[in-house]
Amino acid sequence: MKVFSRIFILSAAMTSAAAVSAQQDFSNVQIVPHSLGDGLYFLEGQGGNIGVSVGDDGVFLIDDQFAPLTEKIIAAVASLSDQPIRFLLNTHYHGDHVGGNQNLGQAGVVIISNENVRTRLQAGFTNGDLQRALTSEQKAGLPVITYADSIDLHLNGHDIHAFHVAPAHTDGDSFVVFRDANLIHTGDVFRTTGYPRADGNANGSFYGIMAGYEILLDISDENTRFLPGHGVVSDRNEVASQLQMFTTIRDRVKAGVDAGMTLEQIQASKPTAEYDAQWSAGVATAGDDLVAVIYGELRSM
Ligand SMILES: [Zn+2]
Structure with a gap:
Protein backbone atom coordinates (compact mmCIF):
# COMPACT_ATOMS: atom_id res chain seq x y z
CA MET A 1 0.00 0.00 0.00
CA LYS A 2 2.74 2.38 0.99
CA VAL A 3 4.61 1.74 -2.25
CA PHE A 4 1.53 2.39 -4.36
CA SER A 5 0.58 5.64 -2.66
CA ARG A 6 4.15 6.81 -2.98
CA ILE A 7 4.21 6.09 -6.71
CA PHE A 8 0.88 7.83 -7.11
CA ILE A 9 2.15 10.94 -5.31
CA LEU A 10 5.33 10.97 -7.36
CA SER A 11 3.52 10.65 -10.69
CA ALA A 12 1.02 13.30 -9.63
CA ALA A 13 3.90 15.63 -8.83
CA MET A 14 5.59 14.95 -12.17
CA THR A 15 2.33 15.40 -14.06
CA SER A 16 1.62 18.73 -12.38
CA ALA A 17 5.18 19.93 -13.07
CA ALA A 18 4.74 19.02 -16.74
CA ALA A 19 1.31 20.67 -16.79
CA VAL A 20 2.70 23.87 -15.29
CA SER A 21 5.42 23.98 -17.91
CA ALA A 22 2.91 23.28 -20.70
CA GLN A 23 0.51 26.02 -19.60
CA GLN A 24 3.06 28.67 -18.73
CA ASP A 25 3.82 31.29 -21.35
CA PHE A 26 7.57 31.49 -21.83
CA SER A 27 7.51 33.78 -24.85
CA ASN A 28 8.54 36.86 -22.87
CA VAL A 29 11.22 35.15 -20.79
CA GLN A 30 14.72 36.38 -21.54
CA ILE A 31 17.81 34.35 -20.73
CA VAL A 32 20.32 36.76 -19.21
CA PRO A 33 23.97 35.70 -18.73
CA HIS A 34 25.91 36.99 -15.71
CA SER A 35 29.69 36.60 -15.59
CA LEU A 36 31.34 34.97 -12.59
CA GLY A 37 34.87 35.22 -14.05
CA ASP A 38 37.22 32.43 -15.23
CA GLY A 39 34.86 31.43 -18.07
CA LEU A 40 32.06 30.83 -15.59
CA TYR A 41 28.59 32.32 -15.86
CA PHE A 42 25.09 31.84 -14.64
CA LEU A 43 22.00 32.21 -16.78
CA GLU A 44 18.92 33.80 -15.33
CA GLY A 45 15.59 33.11 -17.01
CA GLN A 46 12.65 31.24 -15.54
CA GLY A 47 13.34 28.32 -13.21
CA GLY A 48 16.57 27.39 -11.51
CA ASN A 49 19.76 29.35 -12.08
CA ILE A 50 21.85 27.67 -14.79
CA GLY A 51 25.58 27.35 -14.13
CA VAL A 52 27.82 27.57 -17.23
CA SER A 53 31.50 26.82 -17.84
CA VAL A 54 32.88 27.77 -21.26
CA GLY A 55 36.30 27.20 -22.79
CA ASP A 56 38.32 25.15 -25.26
CA ASP A 57 36.99 21.86 -23.90
CA GLY A 58 33.38 22.75 -24.66
CA VAL A 59 30.44 23.97 -22.64
CA PHE A 60 29.33 22.44 -19.35
CA LEU A 61 25.86 23.32 -18.01
CA ILE A 62 24.36 22.85 -14.56
CA ASP A 63 20.54 22.53 -14.88
CA ASP A 64 18.42 23.60 -17.86
CA GLN A 65 15.13 25.28 -16.70
CA PHE A 66 12.05 24.53 -18.87
CA ALA A 67 11.80 22.83 -22.28
CA PRO A 68 10.26 25.85 -24.10
CA LEU A 69 13.37 27.85 -23.13
CA THR A 70 15.98 25.48 -24.61
CA GLU A 71 16.40 27.44 -27.85
CA LYS A 72 16.91 30.69 -25.93
CA ILE A 73 19.33 28.96 -23.55
CA ILE A 74 21.34 27.61 -26.50
CA ALA A 75 21.38 31.11 -28.02
CA ALA A 76 22.57 32.63 -24.74
CA VAL A 77 25.34 30.02 -24.50
CA ALA A 78 26.31 30.75 -28.10
CA SER A 79 26.80 34.40 -27.15
CA LEU A 80 29.41 33.25 -24.62
CA SER A 81 31.20 30.51 -26.59
CA ASP A 82 31.45 29.05 -30.08
CA GLN A 83 32.04 25.58 -28.62
CA PRO A 84 29.27 22.96 -28.40
CA ILE A 85 27.42 22.11 -25.19
CA ARG A 86 28.99 18.79 -24.20
CA PHE A 87 27.87 18.03 -20.65
CA LEU A 88 24.88 18.84 -18.47
CA LEU A 89 24.61 18.06 -14.76
CA ASN A 90 21.21 18.01 -13.01
CA THR A 91 21.32 19.20 -9.38
CA ASN A 103 15.95 18.72 -26.00
CA LEU A 104 19.59 18.78 -24.94
CA GLY A 105 19.89 14.98 -24.74
CA GLN A 106 18.51 14.68 -28.27
CA ALA A 107 21.09 17.25 -29.36
CA GLY A 108 23.80 14.91 -28.09
CA VAL A 109 24.59 16.52 -24.73
CA VAL A 110 25.80 13.99 -22.13
CA ILE A 111 23.59 14.26 -19.01
CA ILE A 112 25.05 13.52 -15.58
CA SER A 113 23.35 13.29 -12.17
CA ASN A 114 23.09 11.50 -8.88
CA GLU A 115 21.45 8.10 -9.45
CA ASN A 116 18.23 9.09 -7.61
CA VAL A 117 17.60 11.86 -10.16
CA ARG A 118 17.63 9.33 -13.00
CA THR A 119 15.37 6.96 -11.04
CA ARG A 120 12.82 9.70 -10.33
CA LEU A 121 12.82 11.04 -13.89
CA GLN A 122 12.35 7.53 -15.24
CA ALA A 123 9.49 6.85 -12.81
CA GLY A 124 7.87 10.15 -13.84
CA PHE A 125 7.95 9.21 -17.53
CA THR A 126 6.39 5.80 -16.81
CA ASN A 127 3.97 6.90 -14.07
CA GLY A 128 5.88 4.58 -11.79
CA ASP A 129 5.46 1.55 -14.05
CA LEU A 130 9.07 0.64 -14.74
CA GLN A 131 8.00 -2.07 -17.20
CA ARG A 132 6.63 0.52 -19.59
CA ALA A 133 8.99 1.30 -22.43
CA LEU A 134 10.21 4.87 -22.75
CA THR A 135 9.92 6.74 -26.03
CA SER A 136 13.22 7.76 -27.59
CA GLU A 137 12.45 11.40 -26.67
CA GLN A 138 11.92 10.44 -23.04
CA LYS A 139 15.06 8.31 -23.02
CA ALA A 140 17.07 11.24 -24.35
CA GLY A 141 16.08 13.23 -21.24
CA LEU A 142 17.53 10.75 -18.79
CA PRO A 143 21.00 11.13 -17.30
CA VAL A 144 23.36 8.63 -18.93
CA ILE A 145 26.13 8.94 -16.35
CA THR A 146 25.07 8.59 -12.72
CA TYR A 147 26.93 8.51 -9.42
CA ALA A 148 26.03 7.51 -5.90
CA ASP A 149 28.42 9.79 -4.03
CA SER A 150 30.39 12.07 -6.32
CA ILE A 151 31.89 12.72 -9.73
CA ASP A 152 34.77 14.91 -10.91
CA LEU A 153 34.98 16.71 -14.24
CA HIS A 154 38.16 18.30 -15.54
CA LEU A 155 37.12 20.87 -18.09
CA ASN A 156 38.16 24.32 -19.26
CA GLY A 157 40.95 24.46 -16.68
CA HIS A 158 38.58 23.73 -13.78
CA ASP A 159 38.55 20.80 -11.40
CA ILE A 160 34.83 20.41 -10.83
CA HIS A 161 33.65 18.25 -7.94
CA ALA A 162 29.96 17.36 -7.74
CA PHE A 163 28.79 15.39 -4.75
CA HIS A 164 25.53 13.97 -3.46
CA VAL A 165 24.04 15.53 -0.34
CA ALA A 166 22.03 13.23 1.93
CA PRO A 167 18.25 13.81 1.53
CA ALA A 168 17.71 17.57 1.86
CA HIS A 169 15.58 19.45 -0.72
CA THR A 170 15.10 16.00 -2.39
CA ASP A 171 16.95 12.69 -2.16
CA GLY A 172 18.94 13.44 -5.32
CA ASP A 173 20.57 16.78 -4.53
CA SER A 174 24.14 17.57 -5.51
CA PHE A 175 26.45 20.48 -4.75
CA VAL A 176 28.80 21.35 -7.61
CA VAL A 177 32.13 22.84 -6.51
CA PHE A 178 34.51 24.76 -8.78
CA GLY A 194 12.05 31.82 0.52
CA TYR A 195 11.91 29.40 3.41
CA PRO A 196 13.66 26.06 2.83
CA ARG A 197 11.56 23.51 1.00
CA ALA A 198 11.82 19.80 1.75
CA ASP A 199 10.05 17.88 -1.05
CA GLY A 200 7.97 15.32 0.85
CA ASN A 201 7.38 13.37 -2.38
CA ALA A 202 11.13 12.84 -2.77
CA ASN A 203 12.27 12.12 0.79
CA GLY A 204 13.23 15.75 1.35
CA SER A 205 14.10 16.74 4.93
CA PHE A 206 14.35 20.01 6.84
CA TYR A 207 17.02 18.46 9.05
CA GLY A 208 18.78 17.32 5.89
CA ILE A 209 18.71 20.88 4.55
CA MET A 210 20.26 22.12 7.82
CA ALA A 211 22.96 19.44 7.45
CA GLY A 212 23.50 20.62 3.87
CA TYR A 213 24.11 24.18 5.11
CA GLU A 214 26.63 22.82 7.66
CA ILE A 215 28.45 21.13 4.78
CA LEU A 216 28.48 24.38 2.79
CA LEU A 217 30.01 26.18 5.77
CA ASP A 218 32.56 23.38 6.28
CA ILE A 219 33.83 23.42 2.69
CA SER A 220 33.90 27.19 2.18
CA ASP A 221 35.81 30.25 3.30
CA GLU A 222 35.03 33.96 3.46
CA ASN A 223 35.70 34.35 -0.28
CA THR A 224 33.48 31.49 -1.49
CA ARG A 225 30.58 32.43 -3.74
CA PHE A 226 27.37 30.40 -3.58
CA LEU A 227 25.17 30.22 -6.67
CA PRO A 228 21.75 29.21 -5.32
CA GLY A 229 19.12 27.21 -7.20
CA HIS A 230 16.95 30.33 -6.96
CA GLY A 231 18.04 33.81 -5.97
CA VAL A 232 21.22 35.82 -5.92
CA VAL A 233 24.91 34.90 -5.70
CA SER A 234 25.72 34.96 -2.00
CA ASP A 235 28.58 34.70 0.45
CA ARG A 236 29.18 32.60 3.53
CA ASN A 237 27.47 35.11 5.82
CA GLU A 238 24.17 34.54 4.01
CA VAL A 239 24.46 30.76 4.45
CA ALA A 240 25.35 31.18 8.12
CA SER A 241 22.57 33.65 8.86
CA GLN A 242 19.92 31.46 7.18
CA LEU A 243 21.18 28.49 9.20
CA GLN A 244 20.87 30.60 12.35
CA MET A 245 17.26 31.36 11.42
CA PHE A 246 16.52 27.63 10.83
CA THR A 247 18.06 26.78 14.19
CA THR A 248 15.99 29.42 16.00
CA ILE A 249 12.75 28.24 14.39
CA ARG A 250 13.63 24.58 14.97
CA ASP A 251 14.39 25.22 18.66
CA ARG A 252 11.05 26.99 19.15
CA VAL A 253 9.13 24.14 17.51
CA LYS A 254 11.09 21.59 19.56
CA ALA A 255 10.32 23.44 22.79
CA GLY A 256 6.63 23.24 21.88
CA VAL A 257 6.85 19.53 21.12
CA ASP A 258 8.71 18.92 24.38
CA ALA A 259 5.98 20.82 26.25
CA GLY A 260 3.33 18.54 24.71
CA MET A 261 1.78 21.20 22.46
CA THR A 262 -0.17 20.18 19.35
CA LEU A 263 0.92 21.33 15.90
CA GLU A 264 -1.94 23.84 15.86
CA GLN A 265 -0.86 25.27 19.21
CA ILE A 266 2.74 25.59 18.06
CA GLN A 267 1.67 27.25 14.80
CA ALA A 268 -0.51 29.66 16.80
CA SER A 269 2.57 30.65 18.85
CA LYS A 270 4.13 31.88 15.54
CA PRO A 271 7.69 30.50 15.75
CA THR A 272 8.52 32.20 12.42
CA ALA A 273 6.97 35.60 13.23
CA GLU A 274 9.95 37.91 12.72
CA TYR A 275 11.07 36.09 9.56
CA ASP A 276 7.79 35.84 7.65
CA ALA A 277 7.95 39.26 6.01
CA GLN A 278 11.27 38.42 4.31
CA TRP A 279 10.93 34.68 3.71
CA SER A 280 7.27 33.84 2.99
CA ALA A 281 7.70 34.62 -0.72
CA GLY A 282 4.13 35.89 -0.88
CA VAL A 283 2.64 32.65 0.49
CA ALA A 284 0.57 33.53 3.57
CA THR A 285 0.92 30.04 5.09
CA ALA A 286 4.65 29.61 4.38
CA GLY A 287 5.68 30.02 8.03
CA ASP A 288 2.99 27.60 9.26
CA ASP A 289 3.92 25.14 6.50
CA LEU A 290 7.57 25.18 7.57
CA VAL A 291 6.55 24.66 11.20
CA ALA A 292 4.45 21.66 10.14
CA VAL A 293 7.42 20.09 8.32
CA ILE A 294 9.72 20.57 11.34
CA TYR A 295 7.03 19.28 13.69
CA GLY A 296 6.53 16.17 11.56
CA GLU A 297 10.25 15.42 11.49
CA LEU A 298 10.63 15.97 15.23
CA ARG A 299 7.70 13.65 15.95
CA SER A 300 9.16 10.90 13.76
CA MET A 301 12.59 10.98 15.43
ZN1 LIG B 1 13.75 22.18 -6.61
Whole structure:
Protein backbone atom coordinates (compact mmCIF):
# COMPACT_ATOMS: atom_id res chain seq x y z
CA MET A 1 0.00 0.00 0.00
CA LYS A 2 2.74 2.38 0.99
CA VAL A 3 4.61 1.74 -2.25
CA PHE A 4 1.53 2.39 -4.36
CA SER A 5 0.58 5.64 -2.66
CA ARG A 6 4.15 6.81 -2.98
CA ILE A 7 4.21 6.09 -6.71
CA PHE A 8 0.88 7.83 -7.11
CA ILE A 9 2.15 10.94 -5.31
CA LEU A 10 5.33 10.97 -7.36
CA SER A 11 3.52 10.65 -10.69
CA ALA A 12 1.02 13.30 -9.63
CA ALA A 13 3.90 15.63 -8.83
CA MET A 14 5.59 14.95 -12.17
CA THR A 15 2.33 15.40 -14.06
CA SER A 16 1.62 18.73 -12.38
CA ALA A 17 5.18 19.93 -13.07
CA ALA A 18 4.74 19.02 -16.74
CA ALA A 19 1.31 20.67 -16.79
CA VAL A 20 2.70 23.87 -15.29
CA SER A 21 5.42 23.98 -17.91
CA ALA A 22 2.91 23.28 -20.70
CA GLN A 23 0.51 26.02 -19.60
CA GLN A 24 3.06 28.67 -18.73
CA ASP A 25 3.82 31.29 -21.35
CA PHE A 26 7.57 31.49 -21.83
CA SER A 27 7.51 33.78 -24.85
CA ASN A 28 8.54 36.86 -22.87
CA VAL A 29 11.22 35.15 -20.79
CA GLN A 30 14.72 36.38 -21.54
CA ILE A 31 17.81 34.35 -20.73
CA VAL A 32 20.32 36.76 -19.21
CA PRO A 33 23.97 35.70 -18.73
CA HIS A 34 25.91 36.99 -15.71
CA SER A 35 29.69 36.60 -15.59
CA LEU A 36 31.34 34.97 -12.59
CA GLY A 37 34.87 35.22 -14.05
CA ASP A 38 37.22 32.43 -15.23
CA GLY A 39 34.86 31.43 -18.07
CA LEU A 40 32.06 30.83 -15.59
CA TYR A 41 28.59 32.32 -15.86
CA PHE A 42 25.09 31.84 -14.64
CA LEU A 43 22.00 32.21 -16.78
CA GLU A 44 18.92 33.80 -15.33
CA GLY A 45 15.59 33.11 -17.01
CA GLN A 46 12.65 31.24 -15.54
CA GLY A 47 13.34 28.32 -13.21
CA GLY A 48 16.57 27.39 -11.51
CA ASN A 49 19.76 29.35 -12.08
CA ILE A 50 21.85 27.67 -14.79
CA GLY A 51 25.58 27.35 -14.13
CA VAL A 52 27.82 27.57 -17.23
CA SER A 53 31.50 26.82 -17.84
CA VAL A 54 32.88 27.77 -21.26
CA GLY A 55 36.30 27.20 -22.79
CA ASP A 56 38.32 25.15 -25.26
CA ASP A 57 36.99 21.86 -23.90
CA GLY A 58 33.38 22.75 -24.66
CA VAL A 59 30.44 23.97 -22.64
CA PHE A 60 29.33 22.44 -19.35
CA LEU A 61 25.86 23.32 -18.01
CA ILE A 62 24.36 22.85 -14.56
CA ASP A 63 20.54 22.53 -14.88
CA ASP A 64 18.42 23.60 -17.86
CA GLN A 65 15.13 25.28 -16.70
CA PHE A 66 12.05 24.53 -18.87
CA ALA A 67 11.80 22.83 -22.28
CA PRO A 68 10.26 25.85 -24.10
CA LEU A 69 13.37 27.85 -23.13
CA THR A 70 15.98 25.48 -24.61
CA GLU A 71 16.40 27.44 -27.85
CA LYS A 72 16.91 30.69 -25.93
CA ILE A 73 19.33 28.96 -23.55
CA ILE A 74 21.34 27.61 -26.50
CA ALA A 75 21.38 31.11 -28.02
CA ALA A 76 22.57 32.63 -24.74
CA VAL A 77 25.34 30.02 -24.50
CA ALA A 78 26.31 30.75 -28.10
CA SER A 79 26.80 34.40 -27.15
CA LEU A 80 29.41 33.25 -24.62
CA SER A 81 31.20 30.51 -26.59
CA ASP A 82 31.45 29.05 -30.08
CA GLN A 83 32.04 25.58 -28.62
CA PRO A 84 29.27 22.96 -28.40
CA ILE A 85 27.42 22.11 -25.19
CA ARG A 86 28.99 18.79 -24.20
CA PHE A 87 27.87 18.03 -20.65
CA LEU A 88 24.88 18.84 -18.47
CA LEU A 89 24.61 18.06 -14.76
CA ASN A 90 21.21 18.01 -13.01
CA THR A 91 21.32 19.20 -9.38
CA HIS A 92 17.97 17.43 -8.72
CA TYR A 93 14.88 16.16 -10.56
CA HIS A 94 12.47 19.13 -10.33
CA GLY A 95 10.92 20.28 -13.59
CA ASP A 96 12.32 23.82 -13.38
CA HIS A 97 15.85 22.34 -13.34
CA VAL A 98 15.56 19.43 -15.81
CA GLY A 99 12.90 20.69 -18.23
CA GLY A 100 15.38 21.05 -21.09
CA ASN A 101 16.85 17.56 -20.68
CA GLN A 102 15.03 15.92 -23.59
CA ASN A 103 15.95 18.72 -26.00
CA LEU A 104 19.59 18.78 -24.94
CA GLY A 105 19.89 14.98 -24.74
CA GLN A 106 18.51 14.68 -28.27
CA ALA A 107 21.09 17.25 -29.36
CA GLY A 108 23.80 14.91 -28.09
CA VAL A 109 24.59 16.52 -24.73
CA VAL A 110 25.80 13.99 -22.13
CA ILE A 111 23.59 14.26 -19.01
CA ILE A 112 25.05 13.52 -15.58
CA SER A 113 23.35 13.29 -12.17
CA ASN A 114 23.09 11.50 -8.88
CA GLU A 115 21.45 8.10 -9.45
CA ASN A 116 18.23 9.09 -7.61
CA VAL A 117 17.60 11.86 -10.16
CA ARG A 118 17.63 9.33 -13.00
CA THR A 119 15.37 6.96 -11.04
CA ARG A 120 12.82 9.70 -10.33
CA LEU A 121 12.82 11.04 -13.89
CA GLN A 122 12.35 7.53 -15.24
CA ALA A 123 9.49 6.85 -12.81
CA GLY A 124 7.87 10.15 -13.84
CA PHE A 125 7.95 9.21 -17.53
CA THR A 126 6.39 5.80 -16.81
CA ASN A 127 3.97 6.90 -14.07
CA GLY A 128 5.88 4.58 -11.79
CA ASP A 129 5.46 1.55 -14.05
CA LEU A 130 9.07 0.64 -14.74
CA GLN A 131 8.00 -2.07 -17.20
CA ARG A 132 6.63 0.52 -19.59
CA ALA A 133 8.99 1.30 -22.43
CA LEU A 134 10.21 4.87 -22.75
CA THR A 135 9.92 6.74 -26.03
CA SER A 136 13.22 7.76 -27.59
CA GLU A 137 12.45 11.40 -26.67
CA GLN A 138 11.92 10.44 -23.04
CA LYS A 139 15.06 8.31 -23.02
CA ALA A 140 17.07 11.24 -24.35
CA GLY A 141 16.08 13.23 -21.24
CA LEU A 142 17.53 10.75 -18.79
CA PRO A 143 21.00 11.13 -17.30
CA VAL A 144 23.36 8.63 -18.93
CA ILE A 145 26.13 8.94 -16.35
CA THR A 146 25.07 8.59 -12.72
CA TYR A 147 26.93 8.51 -9.42
CA ALA A 148 26.03 7.51 -5.90
CA ASP A 149 28.42 9.79 -4.03
CA SER A 150 30.39 12.07 -6.32
CA ILE A 151 31.89 12.72 -9.73
CA ASP A 152 34.77 14.91 -10.91
CA LEU A 153 34.98 16.71 -14.24
CA HIS A 154 38.16 18.30 -15.54
CA LEU A 155 37.12 20.87 -18.09
CA ASN A 156 38.16 24.32 -19.26
CA GLY A 157 40.95 24.46 -16.68
CA HIS A 158 38.58 23.73 -13.78
CA ASP A 159 38.55 20.80 -11.40
CA ILE A 160 34.83 20.41 -10.83
CA HIS A 161 33.65 18.25 -7.94
CA ALA A 162 29.96 17.36 -7.74
CA PHE A 163 28.79 15.39 -4.75
CA HIS A 164 25.53 13.97 -3.46
CA VAL A 165 24.04 15.53 -0.34
CA ALA A 166 22.03 13.23 1.93
CA PRO A 167 18.25 13.81 1.53
CA ALA A 168 17.71 17.57 1.86
CA HIS A 169 15.58 19.45 -0.72
CA THR A 170 15.10 16.00 -2.39
CA ASP A 171 16.95 12.69 -2.16
CA GLY A 172 18.94 13.44 -5.32
CA ASP A 173 20.57 16.78 -4.53
CA SER A 174 24.14 17.57 -5.51
CA PHE A 175 26.45 20.48 -4.75
CA VAL A 176 28.80 21.35 -7.61
CA VAL A 177 32.13 22.84 -6.51
CA PHE A 178 34.51 24.76 -8.78
CA ARG A 179 37.48 24.53 -6.45
CA ASP A 180 39.91 27.00 -8.06
CA ALA A 181 37.16 29.56 -8.70
CA ASN A 182 35.85 29.08 -5.13
CA LEU A 183 32.30 28.83 -6.45
CA ILE A 184 29.56 26.36 -5.46
CA HIS A 185 26.30 25.72 -7.33
CA THR A 186 24.03 24.59 -4.50
CA GLY A 187 20.94 23.46 -6.41
CA ASP A 188 17.79 24.13 -4.37
CA VAL A 189 19.22 23.07 -1.01
CA PHE A 190 20.37 26.68 -0.56
CA ARG A 191 18.14 29.40 -1.99
CA THR A 192 17.67 33.09 -1.21
CA THR A 193 14.04 33.41 -2.30
CA GLY A 194 12.05 31.82 0.52
CA TYR A 195 11.91 29.40 3.41
CA PRO A 196 13.66 26.06 2.83
CA ARG A 197 11.56 23.51 1.00
CA ALA A 198 11.82 19.80 1.75
CA ASP A 199 10.05 17.88 -1.05
CA GLY A 200 7.97 15.32 0.85
CA ASN A 201 7.38 13.37 -2.38
CA ALA A 202 11.13 12.84 -2.77
CA ASN A 203 12.27 12.12 0.79
CA GLY A 204 13.23 15.75 1.35
CA SER A 205 14.10 16.74 4.93
CA PHE A 206 14.35 20.01 6.84
CA TYR A 207 17.02 18.46 9.05
CA GLY A 208 18.78 17.32 5.89
CA ILE A 209 18.71 20.88 4.55
CA MET A 210 20.26 22.12 7.82
CA ALA A 211 22.96 19.44 7.45
CA GLY A 212 23.50 20.62 3.87
CA TYR A 213 24.11 24.18 5.11
CA GLU A 214 26.63 22.82 7.66
CA ILE A 215 28.45 21.13 4.78
CA LEU A 216 28.48 24.38 2.79
CA LEU A 217 30.01 26.18 5.77
CA ASP A 218 32.56 23.38 6.28
CA ILE A 219 33.83 23.42 2.69
CA SER A 220 33.90 27.19 2.18
CA ASP A 221 35.81 30.25 3.30
CA GLU A 222 35.03 33.96 3.46
CA ASN A 223 35.70 34.35 -0.28
CA THR A 224 33.48 31.49 -1.49
CA ARG A 225 30.58 32.43 -3.74
CA PHE A 226 27.37 30.40 -3.58
CA LEU A 227 25.17 30.22 -6.67
CA PRO A 228 21.75 29.21 -5.32
CA GLY A 229 19.12 27.21 -7.20
CA HIS A 230 16.95 30.33 -6.96
CA GLY A 231 18.04 33.81 -5.97
CA VAL A 232 21.22 35.82 -5.92
CA VAL A 233 24.91 34.90 -5.70
CA SER A 234 25.72 34.96 -2.00
CA ASP A 235 28.58 34.70 0.45
CA ARG A 236 29.18 32.60 3.53
CA ASN A 237 27.47 35.11 5.82
CA GLU A 238 24.17 34.54 4.01
CA VAL A 239 24.46 30.76 4.45
CA ALA A 240 25.35 31.18 8.12
CA SER A 241 22.57 33.65 8.86
CA GLN A 242 19.92 31.46 7.18
CA LEU A 243 21.18 28.49 9.20
CA GLN A 244 20.87 30.60 12.35
CA MET A 245 17.26 31.36 11.42
CA PHE A 246 16.52 27.63 10.83
CA THR A 247 18.06 26.78 14.19
CA THR A 248 15.99 29.42 16.00
CA ILE A 249 12.75 28.24 14.39
CA ARG A 250 13.63 24.58 14.97
CA ASP A 251 14.39 25.22 18.66
CA ARG A 252 11.05 26.99 19.15
CA VAL A 253 9.13 24.14 17.51
CA LYS A 254 11.09 21.59 19.56
CA ALA A 255 10.32 23.44 22.79
CA GLY A 256 6.63 23.24 21.88
CA VAL A 257 6.85 19.53 21.12
CA ASP A 258 8.71 18.92 24.38
CA ALA A 259 5.98 20.82 26.25
CA GLY A 260 3.33 18.54 24.71
CA MET A 261 1.78 21.20 22.46
CA THR A 262 -0.17 20.18 19.35
CA LEU A 263 0.92 21.33 15.90
CA GLU A 264 -1.94 23.84 15.86
CA GLN A 265 -0.86 25.27 19.21
CA ILE A 266 2.74 25.59 18.06
CA GLN A 267 1.67 27.25 14.80
CA ALA A 268 -0.51 29.66 16.80
CA SER A 269 2.57 30.65 18.85
CA LYS A 270 4.13 31.88 15.54
CA PRO A 271 7.69 30.50 15.75
CA THR A 272 8.52 32.20 12.42
CA ALA A 273 6.97 35.60 13.23
CA GLU A 274 9.95 37.91 12.72
CA TYR A 275 11.07 36.09 9.56
CA ASP A 276 7.79 35.84 7.65
CA ALA A 277 7.95 39.26 6.01
CA GLN A 278 11.27 38.42 4.31
CA TRP A 279 10.93 34.68 3.71
CA SER A 280 7.27 33.84 2.99
CA ALA A 281 7.70 34.62 -0.72
CA GLY A 282 4.13 35.89 -0.88
CA VAL A 283 2.64 32.65 0.49
CA ALA A 284 0.57 33.53 3.57
CA THR A 285 0.92 30.04 5.09
CA ALA A 286 4.65 29.61 4.38
CA GLY A 287 5.68 30.02 8.03
CA ASP A 288 2.99 27.60 9.26
CA ASP A 289 3.92 25.14 6.50
CA LEU A 290 7.57 25.18 7.57
CA VAL A 291 6.55 24.66 11.20
CA ALA A 292 4.45 21.66 10.14
CA VAL A 293 7.42 20.09 8.32
CA ILE A 294 9.72 20.57 11.34
CA TYR A 295 7.03 19.28 13.69
CA GLY A 296 6.53 16.17 11.56
CA GLU A 297 10.25 15.42 11.49
CA LEU A 298 10.63 15.97 15.23
CA ARG A 299 7.70 13.65 15.95
CA SER A 300 9.16 10.90 13.76
CA MET A 301 12.59 10.98 15.43
ZN1 LIG B 1 13.75 22.18 -6.61
